[in-house]
Amino acid sequence: MQRSSNITSSTSIESSRIAQPIGTALDRFIKNNQDQFAFASGELSQLLRDIALASKVVNREVNKAGLIDIMGAMGSQNTAGDDQQKLDVLANIRFTRALAKGGEVCALVSEEAESFVDLNNDGKYVIAIDPLDGSSNIDVNVSIGTIFSVYRRKSPVQTPITEDDILQCGSEQVAAGYVLYGSSTMLVYTTGHGVNGFTYEPTLGEYFLSHPHLQMPEEGKIYSVNEGSANSFSASVTNYLQHCKDNKYTARYIGSLVADFHRNMLKGGIYIYPATAKDKNGKLRLMYECNALAFIAEQAGGLATDGFQRILDIKPTELHQRTPFFVGSKKMVEKAMSM
Ligand SMILES: O=P(O)(O)OC[C@H]1O[C@](O)(COP(=O)(O)O)[C@@H](O)[C@@H]1O
Numbered sequence: 001m002q003r004s005s006n007i008t009s010s011t012s013i014e015s016s017r018i019a020q021p022i023g024t025a026l027d028r029f030i031k032n033n034q035d036q037f038a039f040a041s042g043e044l045s046q047l048l049r050d051i052a053l054a055s056k057v058v059n060r061e062v063n064k065a066g067l068i069d070i071m072g073a074m075g076s077q078n079t080a081g082d083d084q085q086k087l088d089v090l091a092n093i094r095f096t097r098a099l100a101k102g103g104e105v106c107a108l109v110s111e112e113a114e115s116f117v118d119l120n121n122d123g124k125y126v127i128a129i130d131p132l133d134g135s136s137n138i139d140v141n142v143s144i145g146t147i148f149s150v151y152r153r154k155s156p157v158q159t160p161i162t163e164d165d166i167l168q169c170g171s172e173q174v175a176a177g178y179v180l181y182g183s184s185t186m187l188v189y190t191t192g193h194g195v196n197g198f199t200y201e202p203t204l205g206e207y208f209l210s211h212p213h214l215q216m217p218e219e220g221k222i223y224s225v226n227e228g229s230a231n232s233f234s235a236s237v238t239n240y241l242q243h244c245k246d247n248k249y250t251a252r253y254i255g256s257l258v259a260d261f262h263r264n265m266l267k268g269g270i271y272i273y274p275a276t277a278k279d280k281n282g283k284l285r286l287m288y289e290c291n292a293l294a295f296i297a298e299q300a301g302g303l304a305t306d307g308f309q310r311i312l313d314i315k316p317t318e319l320h321q322r323t324p325f326f327v328g329s330k331k332m333v334e335k336a337m338s339m
């Protein structure tokens with residue numbers, strides 16, 4: 001990585017116009033901040049509510065995964081060649097159904113579907129989603145998640161979906177977020193006006209504001225990388241990891257991208273999934289894993305690159321394309337870039 005770290009986050013962070021007290025219900029928060037949406041006609045608000053609703057159903061399944069027959073593999077593979085877990089498929093059905101019923105989404109790009117799915121022809125939004133992130137951790141009761149990106153369609157409603165509607169740069173996201181099914185369940189999202197986190201209260205069946213205006217510490221001491229493939233890391237990634245060890249940073253790797261990202265956002269840290277001999281472009285998918293987390297990272301004061309350029313500037317050419325991913329605290333990503 002010869003290029004110096006001249007990557008900056010170009011978004012001016014304008015936090016939610018109306019400061020909302022901790023404990024504000026998600027519905028009220030969305031309503032009170034609706035005017036910050038570019039097209040404040042309630043559709044994006046409804047879409048966010050539809051995602052929240054589907055996540056509550058998935059959360060219920062996740063919480064009792066050991067008791068009901070949703071553990072284990074489905075016996076099928078997704079486009080990436082990964083063995084689909086039953087919960088991957090179930091989560092995909094739940095989100096697809098909720099977004100189809102909601103009526104706001106015209107097309108859905110999902111990790112679990114080879115091509116995009118047409119939903120509502122008069123929908124104005126396109127969604128890219130990783131319905132269940134961290135599949136290898138489902139059966140071992142470790143935190144898993146859901147990741148989503150929201151784009152505005154380019155073609156007029158009631159006309160066929162075009163490639164331009166689907167293959168949009170991450171910088172064109174109008175909203176992005178993730179759900180973390182962990183010791184508690186959280187929904188974290190941005191609409192370009194800062195990042196807010198909501199914790200799910202299962203007895204009331206509602207999300208409440210628990211982490212307003214999330215800011216990622218500029219510097220941290222945690223690095224997250226699967227060193228199992230370290231033999232095929234580039235010299236610069238290897239040098240950066242040595243820098244982390246020389247400085248006695250803490251290695252933390254859950255193996256669920258959402259969970260590793262969330263921890264690093266709260267505590268300060270860097271997550272790296274570089275190119276390896278096995279995965280020349282890394283493992284993670286640009287459209288439904290990296291773009292959403294890159295938007296959130298930048299909105300929280302962090303950075304996200306592929307080692308050379310800002311993730312949000314990458315123009316996708318394929319639905320399931322992969323990219324190396326360096327995301328986290330600003331100074332740590334800059335350091336990794338400068339190696
Ligand atoms: O096992 P590896 O190679 O470290 O990969 C772990 C990474 O793969 C993922 O599980 C990929 O996501 P999916 O589970 O949605 O396919 C990430 O959550 C995680 O960070």
Ligand SMILES: [Mg+2]
Nearest residue numbers: 130133134289
């Ligand atoms: Mg994933």
Ligand SMILES: [Mg+2]
Nearest residue numbers: 111130132133
């Ligand atoms: Mg997944």
